[in-house]
Amino acid sequence: MKSNLKIKILVIVVVILVCIYGIIGLPTSKDQLVANWQNNIHLGLDLRGGSQLVLQVQIQDAFKAEADTVIQRLKDQLNGKTIPFAEMTRNEPATIQAADTIQIDVKGVPATRAGDFRGVVNDNFSGIWNLTPVNQTDYRLNMKTSEALKLRQETLTQSMSTIEKKINALGLAESSVQQRGGSTTESELLVQLPGVDDPARVKQILKTAAILELYEVVGGPYATRDEALAQKGGVLPLNSQILGSPARGGSPAEVYILSRTPVVTGRDLRDASPQQDQNGRWETRFVLTQDAAKRFERFTAASIGKPLAIVLDKNILSAPTIRDKISDNGVITGIGTHDDAADLALNLRAGSLPAGVEYLEERTVGPSLGADSIRAGLYAGIAGVIAVVLVMLVYYKKSGINATLALILNAVILIAALSYFGAVLTLPGIAGVILTIGMAVDSNVLIFERIREELRTGKAVIAAVDAGFSKAFLTIIDTHVTTVVSCAFLFLFGTGPVKGFAVTLVIGLIANIFTAVFVSRTIFDWELSRQKNVVALSI
Numbered sequence: 001m002k003s004n005l006k007i008k009i010l011v012i013v014v015v016i017l018v019c020i021y022g023i024i025g026l027p028t029s030k031d032q033l034v035a036n037w038q039n040n041i042h043l044g045l046d047l048r049g050g051s052q053l054v055l056q057v058q059i060q061d062a063f064k065a066e067a068d069t070v071i072q073r074l075k076d077q078l079n080g081k082t083i084p085f086a087e088m089t090r091n092e093p094a095t096i097q098a099a100d101t102i103q104i105d106v107k108g109v110p111a112t113r114a115g116d117f118r119g120v121v122n123d124n125f126s127g128i129w130n131l132t133p134v135n136q137t138d139y140r141l142n143m144k145t146s147e148a149l150k151l152r153q154e155t156l157t158q159s160m161s162t163i164e165k166k167i168n169a170l171g172l173a174e175s176s177v178q179q180r181g182g183s184t185t186e187s188e189l190l191v192q193l194p195g196v197d198d199p200a201r202v203k204q205i206l207k208t209a210a211i212l213e214l215y216e217v218v219g220g221p222y223a224t225r226d227e228a229l230a231q232k233g234g235v236l237p238l239n240s241q242i243l244g245s246p247a248r249g250g251s252p253a254e255v256y257i258l259s260r261t262p263v264v265t266g267r268d269l270r271d272a273s274p275q276q277d278q279n280g281r282w283e284t285r286f287v288l289t290q291d292a293a294k295r296f297e298r299f300t301a302a303s304i305g306k307p308l309a310i311v312l313d314k315n316i317l318s319a320p321t322i323r324d325k326i327s328d329n330g331v332i333t334g335i336g337t338h339d340d341a342a343d344l345a346l347n348l349r350a351g352s353l354p355a356g357v358e359y360l361e362e363r364t365v366g367p368s369l370g371a372d373s374i375r376a377g378l379y380a381g382i383a384g385v386i387a388v389v390l391v392m393l394v395y396y397k398k399s400g401i402n403a404t405l406a407l408i409l410n411a412v413i414l415i416a417a418l419s420y421f422g423a424v425l426t427l428p429g430i431a432g433v434i435l436t437i438g439m440a441v442d443s444n445v446l447i448f449e450r451i452r453e454e455l456r457t458g459k460a461v462i463a464a465v466d467a468g469f470s471k472a473f474l475t476i477i478d479t480h481v482t483t484v485v486s487c488a489f490l491f492l493f494g495t496g497p498v499k500g501f502a503v504t505l506v507i508g509l510i511a512n513i514f515t516a517v518f519v520s521r522t523i524f525d526w527e528l529s530r531q532k533n534v535v536a537l538s539i
Contacts, residue, residue, distance in 0.1 A: 005529060008522040015514075016409065019416035040419040043194060044176075044426035044500065046365070047374050050194040053203070054180070054361035055163075057187045060099040061355035062155040063143070064090070067102050070125060070141070072260075074106075077120045085109050085117075086137075096187050100148040104129070104141040111136045158354045160189060166205050166346060167193070176424075188360065194424070197364060205343055206357060212269065212286070213262040214330075216299075217307040217319055220256030221245070228255050243309070245316035256316055258309050263299050268292030270328075272349050274341035277333070282341040284332040293328035300326040312344075377430040384434055388441050396448050398538035402523045403444040406515040410440045413511035414504065428501035436508025439483070443516035447472045448539055461537045462528060469521050476516065480509045 023040055027033035067090040078085060086108020093099045109117045117139070121131045129141040143151075160177050167175045180188040191206075193199055218240050222228040228242055229235070236242065239260045247253040271287040288296055300308075300322050307319045310332055317332055332344065385407070392400035414433060418425055451468030459467065483505070490502040 005522070005525050008518070009526065012409075012519055012522060016412065019412045022416040022419045023412075041415070042418075042422060042424045043374075044192070044424045044429070044497075046427045046497075047425065048194040049197075049365045050192065051196045051199040051202075052193070052361075052363045052365065053191040053199060053359060055189045055191060055206070055357045056096070056360050057156060057159045057189060058356040058358060059096050059152055059155050059187050060093040060102075062151060063093060063099045063102040063148075065354070066143075066151060067104055070129065071104060073124070074104075074121070077124060078117070081116060081120060083109065083113050083116050083120065099152070100143070100145070102143055102148075105134075106139045106141070107137065109137050109139065155354045156187065156189075159357070162354075163189065163191065163206060165349070167191070167202065189357075199362065199364075201339075201343075203359065203362075205346065212264075212266040212332075213311045214264040214296075215243075215258035215262050215309045215311055216303065217309050218257040218259055220307075221254035221319070222257075223252070223255070225255050228257050232257065243311060243314060243316050245319070254316070256309055256319060258311070258316075262311075263308075264288060264292055264296050268296075269349070272345040274338060274345050275331075277331075281333070282336065282338050284341045284344045286330055286332065286345075288328045288330075290328075297325060297327045300324075377427065381430070381434055381437075385437060388437065392441070392444070396539055399448055402520055402527075403441065403448070405523060406444065406520045407437065407440050409519055410436065410508065410511050410515045413514070414508045417507045417511070418504070423503055423507075424500060425504070426497055426500040428497040429504040432501045432504030433508060435505060436512065439480075439509060440512045440516060442479075443472075443476050443512055444520065446475055447516065447520065451537070451539060455537065455539075465521075465524050465528070465537070469517065473517060476513065480513060484509055 023037065024033050025036040025040070027036055071088050071090060075088060085106055088104065088106050090104045091102065093101055106117075114136070118131065121129070121139075121141070125131075125141065128147045129143055132140045132142065134140055156179060160179065164175075164177045167177070175194065176190075176192045178190050180190050193202060196202065218237060219231060220228060222231065225242055225244075237257070240257050241260050242255060242257055245254040245256065268288050268291075269286050270289045273285055274282060275285050277283055303322050304324065305321065307321050309319045310317045310330075312332070388407070389400070389404050392403045394400070396403065411433070414436060417423075418429075423429075447468055450472045451464050454464035454467045455461070487502040487506045487509075491499050491506075494502065
């Protein structure tokens with residue numbers, strides 16, 4: 001009995017030490033203690049202050065991009081099978097709600113090749129697009145309703161994921177990105193940035209698409225677009241495009257004719273990082289994936305002495321000449337400052353947004369609001385704890401001390417868990433902490449009342465304590481499991497603040513089972529082991 005009791009006490013002591021270390025670490029001074037506390041306990045926007053952005057994803061951009069891709073593929077397919085056509089265009093959905101109306105018009109297909117044209121479309125695009133004849137020579141492709149809904153959701157999901165990657169890469173680990181509910185705001189995202197007073201840099205990074213592409217240079221540089229076309233007889237070569245290089249650093253703007261299909265794209269990147277060259281100028285180094293590296297190596301080996309255009313967001317950054325075979329890495333020069341190179345690397349790693357974003361709202365929450373909220377929450381929590389402790393001591397006498405100790409340990413475990421998991425504490429989270437205190441008291445009341453009932457039946461003190469804990473255990477588990485299930489639904493379907501409430505409540509419930517059952521029972525056993533003849537229990 002005494003051996004088991006020592007082991008239980010040792011377990012409790014170890015848990016307390018681990019919790020204290022998670023909260024304040026090993027401080028050597030008061031200032032370090034405060035610093036460790038602030039670093040380990042992450043506060044949300046409503047407590048810490050910061051910025052809040054409301055973004056609207058321009059979903060119609062994704063539909064336009066999808067249609068443009070289909071047009072290019074369809075043109076290649078028709079040219080490959082020598083099926084002539086006069087014109088291939090798409091419409092321009094101007095609003096998010098009208099994005100589903102995207103359509104592709106193909107005109108001038110000879111009636112004699114209608115069967116071949118339908119075969120190409122059905123073989124390659126029938127899974128996503130419906131083909132409808134307009135007349136004998138003209139056709140229209142409309143996106144299927146199910147595919148349009150799928151593209152909408154994928155665009156929102158990818159936008160949220162990309163924004164999260166970009167923000168987290170800035171070190172804003174307590175930030176949150178979530179979709180605003182409601183049919184009228186289905187394309188709106190709420191971005192919360194705790195501790196950020198000036199979100200200008202964040203907005204610039206989010207606005208930058210950072211679509212990196214490496215193209216083979218067909219011709220150039222030229223001074224103007226007209227000069228480029230004149231060099232090719234006024235007709236742009238097949239499967240080529242014209243892109244420009246903006247004026248920078250005293251160099252004039254230039255125009256190049258590039259291949260339409262890129263050799264490498266941003267999707268082929270494995271990593272990107274800022275670095276300095278031999279002259280101390282900042283540049284961005286990128287590393288390719290294994291498959292892209294093999295493809296890039298074959299291309300550069302066959303193109304030694306030819307220029308290669310590095311294109312970012314449809315602007316040519318540079319067009320260096322390939323001097324040797326290149327495998328899995330490259331460098332983007334002419335970036336500017338360290339922050340410019342670091343931001344470009346960040347955008348390349350995070351990837352590009354599938355659609356543009358528009359800022360609808362920007363709000364800055366001052367730290368004074370957070371301080372007031374924390375102070376009010378602390379006052380409410382302390383007042384509640386004091387009231388609960390007084391009631392427990394008056395009603396359950398010395399056993400109330402048992403419940404108070406378990407209650408304090410419950411709070412310590414909860415705060416330590418938030419620290420170890422890197423969870424963000426918000427006002428709803430504080431509400432979850434206070435509710436956890438009530439649940440912890442409820443568990444102790446169940447146990448104490450069961451022990452009282454056993455004592456009234458005439459059982460000995462030790463037997464009554466054993467029966468009280470064993471019979472109340474299933475009831476405690478039942479109430480906690482039902483609450484955890486409710487919290488699971490809150491976490492799955494709720495927004496950020498609701499999720500914070502659910503997380504803190506679940507952690508508190510798990511800690512409560514440990515403190516109310518294990519710790520409280522250990523304290524009873526320790527108290528009873530000190531008495532030779534146990535004839536009464538202060539409860």
